[in-house]
Amino acid sequence: xxxxxxxxxxxxxxxxxxxxxxxxxxxxxxxxxxxxxxxxxxxxxxxxxxxxxxxxxxxxxxxxxxxxxxxxxxxxxxxxxxxxxxxxxxxxxxxxxxxxxxxxxxxxxxxxxxxxxxxxxxxxxx
DNA sequence: ATTCTTACA
DNA sequence: TGTAAGCA
Numbered sequence: 001x002x003x004x005x006x007x008x009x010x011x012x013x014x015x016x017x018x019x020x021x022x023x024x025x026x027x028x029x030x031x032x033x034x035x036x037x038x039x040x041x042x043x044x045x046x047x048x049x050x051x052x053x054x055x056x057x058x059x060x061x062x063x064x065x066x067x068x069x070x071x072x073x074x075x076x077x078x079x080x081x082x083x084x085x086x087x088x089x090x091x092x093x094x095x096x097x098x099x100x101x102x103x104x105x106x107x108x109x110x111x112x113x114x115x116x117x118x119x120x121x122x123x124x125x126x
Numbered sequence: 127a128t129t130c131t132t133a134c135a
Numbered sequence: 136t137g138t139a140a141g142c143a
Contacts (some may be wrong), residue, residue, distance in 0.1 A: 008129075019129080020136060038130055038143080130142080 006042040008033075014047075015054055025053060030067055060093050 008019045025031050026040075031049050033040040042050075049070060056066030069089065072082035 018136075020138085023130085024136065040129085128143100132140090133138105135136105135138080 004044055006047060008040050008042070011042055011047060011050060015050060017054070022050065025050065025063065028063055030063060059090070060097070061089065065089055 006014075008022050012019045012022055022031075023040075026033065030053055031042075031046050033042045033046050035041065052070050053063065053066045056069065057063070061069070069082060069086050072085060073079060074082070
């Protein structure tokens, strides 16, 4: 019964987010802090969960994707399944980003083309 | 001073 | 998510 607990502002400070963000995650069902009356009390486990969610966010995972990965964790086993799932998710993210990068480069080439035409037109005018 | 809920940008 | 209102 000496488990460390944190207030919402404790965690907000530690992770550099607002209390709004933490409550938002709760609304989305990502965390379920215990209540002490109206006040939310976060356990060490809640803290880790939030940390993992934010880590997922940093690598472009949606809140849903992060939860899916996190909830697969089984402290009793090797979590081979979870690891494969995460690898797949990361692979999909990478593929999507590469596709976007390709599209952007294509648009950039299009812009170059138009700009060249415009500049040439100006030269011809002179 | 802090947190909470609700609602709107 | 930010911001703001009205409570406790």
